Amino acid sequence: MATFDVIVVGGGPAGYVCAIRAAQLGLTTAVVEKDKLGGVCVNIGCIPTKALLQSALIANMVRHQAAEFGITVGEVKTDYGVAMKRSRKVSEQNSKGVEFLMKKHKITVIKGTGVLQPGKKVKVGNDVHEATKGVVIATGSRVKGIPQIGLELNGKTVVSSDEALFMETAPATLAIVGAGAVGMEFADVFASFGSKVTLIEALPRILPLEDAESSEALSKSYRKRGIEVRAGAKVKKATVAADKVTLEVETAGKTESFTVDKVLMAAGRAVNTENMGFKESGVELTDRGFVKVNLDTLETTAKGVYCIGDVAGPPMLAHKGSREGTNVAEILAGHKPPAIKYDNVPSVTYCHPEVASIGMTEDQAKEKKLDYQVGRFPFSANGRARTASEIEGFVKIIRDKKYGEILGAHIVGSHASEMIHELTVARENEYTVEEVDLAIHAHPTLSEAVAEACLDSMGRALNI
Amino acid sequence: MPFALNWEARMATKVVMEALSPTMEEGRLVEWKKNEGDKVSTGDVLAEVETDKAVMELVARADGVLLKQVVAAGSTVPVSSLVAIIGQPGEDVSALLNGAGGGAAPAAPPTPAAPAAAPATKPAAPAPGQAAETAPIAPAEPPTETPKPAPAAPAAASAPTPAATAAPAPAATTAAPGGRVKASPLARKIAAERGLDLGRVSGSGPEGRVIRRDLEGLAAVAAAPAAGMPLQASPGVSYTDVPLSQIRKTIAKRLAQSIGPIPTFYLTTEIDMERAWDARTALKALGPEGDISFNDIIIKAAATALKQHPECNAWWQDDHIRQWNEVHIGMAVAIDDGLITPVIRHADLKSLRQISAESKDMAGRARERKLKPEEYTGSTFSVSNLGMFGIDEFTAIINPPEAGILAVGAIVQKAVVVDNAVTTRRRLRITMSCDHRVIDGATGAKFLKTLRTLLENPLAMVW
Numbered sequence: 052m053a054t055f056d057v058i059v060v061g062g063g064p065a066g067y068v069c070a071i072r073a074a075q076l077g078l079t080t081a082v083v084e085k086d087k088l089g090g091v092c093v094n095i096g097c098i099p100t101k102a103l104l105q106s107a108l109i110a111n112m113v114r115h116q117a118a119e120f121g122i123t124v125g126e127v128k129t130d131y132g133v134a135m136k137r138s139r140k141v142s143e144q145n146s147k148g149v150e151f152l153m154k155k156h157k158i159t160v161i162k163g164t165g166v167l168q169p170g171k172k173v174k175v176g177n178d179v180h181e182a183t184k185g186v187v188i189a190t191g192s193r194v195k196g197i198p199q200i201g202l203e204l205n206g207k208t209v210v211s212s213d214e215a216l217f218m219e220t221a222p223a224t225l226a227i228v229g230a231g232a233v234g235m236e237f238a239d240v241f242a243s244f245g246s247k248v249t250l251i252e253a254l255p256r257i258l259p260l261e262d263a264e265s266s267e268a269l270s271k272s273y274r275k276r277g278i279e280v281r282a283g284a285k286v287k288k289a290t291v292a293a294d295k296v297t298l299e300v301e302t303a304g305k306t307e308s309f310t311v312d313k314v315l316m317a318a319g320r321a322v323n324t325e326n327m328g329f330k331e332s333g334v335e336l337t338d339r340g341f342v343k344v345n346l347d348t349l350e351t352t353a354k355g356v357y358c359i360g361d362v363a364g365p366p367m368l369a370h371k372g373s374r375e376g377t378n379v380a381e382i383l384a385g386h387k388p389p390a391i392k393y394d395n396v397p398s399v400t401y402c403h404p405e406v407a408s409i410g411m412t413e414d415q416a417k418e419k420k421l422d423y424q425v426g427r428f429p430f431s432a433n434g435r436a437r438t439a440s441e442i443e444g445f446v447k448i449i450r451d452k453k454y455g456e457i458l459g460a461h462i463v464g465s466h467a468s469e470m471i472h473e474l475t476v477a478r479e480n481e482y483t484v485e486e487v488d489l490a491i492h493a494h495p496t497l498s499e500a501v502a503e504a505c506l507d508s509m510g511r512a513l514n515i
Numbered sequence: 516m517p518f519a520l521n522w523e524a525r526m527a528t529k530v531v532m533e534a535l536s537p538t539m540e541e542g543r544l545v546e547w548k549k550n551e552g553d554k555v556s557t558g559d560v561l562a563e564v565e566t567d568k569a570v571m572e573l574v575a576r577a578d579g580v581l582l583k584q585v586v587a588a589g590s591t592v593p594v595s596s597l598v599a600i601i602g603q604p605g606e607d608v609s610a611l612l613n614g615a616g617g618g619a620a621p622a623a624p625p626t627p628a629a630p631a632a633a634p635a636t637k638p639a640a641p642a643p644g645q646a647a648e649t650a651p652i653a654p655a656e657p658p659t660e661t662p663k664p665a666p667a668a669p670a671a672a673s674a675p676t677p678a679a680t681a682a683p684a685p686a687a688t689t690a691a692p693g694g695r696v697k698a699s700p701l702a703r704k705i706a707a708e709r710g711l712d713l714g715r716v717s718g719s720g721p722e723g724r725v726i727r728r729d730l731e732g733l734a735a736v737a738a739a740p741a742a743g744m745p746l747q748a749s750p751g752v753s754y755t756d757v758p759l760s761q762i763r764k765t766i767a768k769r770l771a772q773s774i775g776p777i778p779t780f781y782l783t784t785e786i787d788m789e790r791a792w793d794a795r796t797a798l799k800a801l802g803p804e805g806d807i808s809f810n811d812i813i814i815k816a817a818a819t820a821l822k823q824h825p826e827c828n829a830w831w832q833d834d835h836i837r838q839w840n841e842v843h844i845g846m847a848v849a850i851d852d853g854l855i856t857p858v859i860r861h862a863d864l865k866s867l868r869q870i871s872a873e874s875k876d877m878a879g880r881a882r883e884r885k886l887k888p889e890e891y892t893g894s895t896f897s898v899s900n901l902g903m904f905g906i907d908e909f910t911a912i913i914n915p916p917e918a919g920i921l922a923v924g925a926i927v928q929k930a931v932v933v934d935n936a937v938t939t940r941r942r943l944r945i946t947m948s949c950d951h952r953v954i955d956g957a958t959g960a961k962f963l964k965t966l967r968t969l970l971e972n973p974l975a976m977v978w
Contacts, residue, residue, distance in 0.1 A: 454704045481699030
């Protein structure tokens, strides 16, 4: 039995970042991890999917754009297996990187499954470790199937991202159930590697959490690429055979049936709260199954036990978990970190074109009956975008009319994931559209579209 | 936690003598309202402090326990001196006390561009940057002023009268021109729109920065307009900044060289007050509510005339002229050992009855020295009246940055020629002091003509 100041259960982006910050603040820290360090994000989530999306991007560029740029290539062949292996290498390197960071900060990594015990104790195998300051739960989440309609994950024909990331070949036909970030990204990847992809979303539009204009732009773009987009579509029944799946899908009252080689489940995630000793230790869950936390301190219902990341509640995003991790570490070290602004967590989907957003959608602003003004700027009017022939998409700003506050911002286009942070910084510091415009933007850059959209919200866009 | 302190702030918080008025340099601690060991919350009154203008309340800027009264009741200390410490029970405050001698904070940076800086030997007011410790009260500015690149020099609180031999110099203030109050751009816009004084708000953002959350439900500390103020008082922007033309720059420079920092000239007019006299007599007959004074009538007339002559309702701002779209009349009131100018805000929009009630109330409280700073700052034009002392006519000294002041004499019966016959009429002589950098002779004369018309035909004020 060993004693630490802090024991973090889970070595994903919430847990390992929490451990580093705790160690920086002079606390002796241990991380309990049953698998690879870096968690879902590094190993079977954010990182490998981005590696595959880069392969997809290159495939499309070579296929559709190279000639226009004066570059002639021969027959274009894609090999998902090669791309997959590259993505694995990137993940492994990143996981090693996390291992190195643990060593660098003298953080003890305990391999195994941590089970909470009353009194700030964690049992791993036969050993019980004790934390003097606090135990931090960061056990994350996992993919889930929908067994109720026959779509139980079987690892062969009905798969999750866990399996899709290790496939040697791209299936000839693929149905993706769920058009949130995960579904959208895999649709992009597999379509680029030659699969005939059908994207099925139960809600009325794909990317249902994004602004309706973003959804609309992606619907158009995907359809143009030959991806079949079915929004407002419900899978009524699935018949799973050894090498194919037949789906009955109802759209607008009409039921159609079609057969695919594989179904990729991308509809939601389940949090890892089972067999964790929560009940015995007094850690309660919410109605939705997340760990109940005090949002100011992230402490659970059990004193001295904290919770961060996916398992602590939405949004289930790595960067939200990391921030919760540093905050809890600071609280455990006796600091009073500023409260996390949960309404200022950027959301990014790395499909092509990329979709990024911060704050409210226009529908939400409408629902709240706010007095707002929308500003827009299309990349087709942006010089830099034209030089790269990346003219899809736009920047959309939702400005509060009275004070100019940036209520929400939505970007569709290449590098949207990078551009959103200008608006994240602006919102974090309560800059209004005027301050964003006042900052001089280099020319020619895609970011000029951000300033122009801010100007447009005041009726003063210059280059359109 | 709307008033939360910066999270990095140490536990114990110093309480310093705040500049409770724009001109305050020292304060006498009249009475402690909290004893050592008492629990205090942000906003609680710790002590009563007598300033150069009034008896004011020193309030807590932090939660905790009053650990130490550093200054005894009755003593006078310079602004920004340590007067008490708030912290947690049992906390060791010796370190803070040891540093108490030289004032609680490093000396404030010099007040930039104040028309007449306070002498260097005087203790400096605390810098706005200290807001994280104890937020100094900034002078209240008119309710809807928007912060602009060249912030208004605070209006001097003292009203010029013959008693004052030199133009009153605005002293260093907490939110000095060009001084920084840490606040997010959004908070600044909300504060400007709602008339909140950011200098009086504790910031909960990084390094004590005022953010939107800190302003929620904060109407109470606003530089609140007087009760009963008409709602249509702020139609959009409250002033217009007029850039200086070359000729105006030259006029300003040459005239200032010739005669002191404020090149003043005087315009005198004699006004027939027969009709005003009759009107006042008629109103008086209505009962106690009709008991308005000639000064009230003159304030109303001046405000109405200023609305028609915005060029006279203006502040000299060194590199531009600020023409106010709102009319706030400073009204000189003699008090025991000096004078003070309570401000009738939006006097052009108020009825005579409102003006009368307000002026009575404020004059009364001025004599008891109970005026709040926001009640005697921010005027756009002033009126000084020595008629009740039998003074026929005099010149008043301009209250910078205002550009004009009226000196009102006594109404006396005189023999005058009317319709080719000598008869007796009640006459009033008014002299206007004009800052020539803002007001030219003809401009001032036109304003006085309107004023005379209004006073000679009082109905025109409501016409």
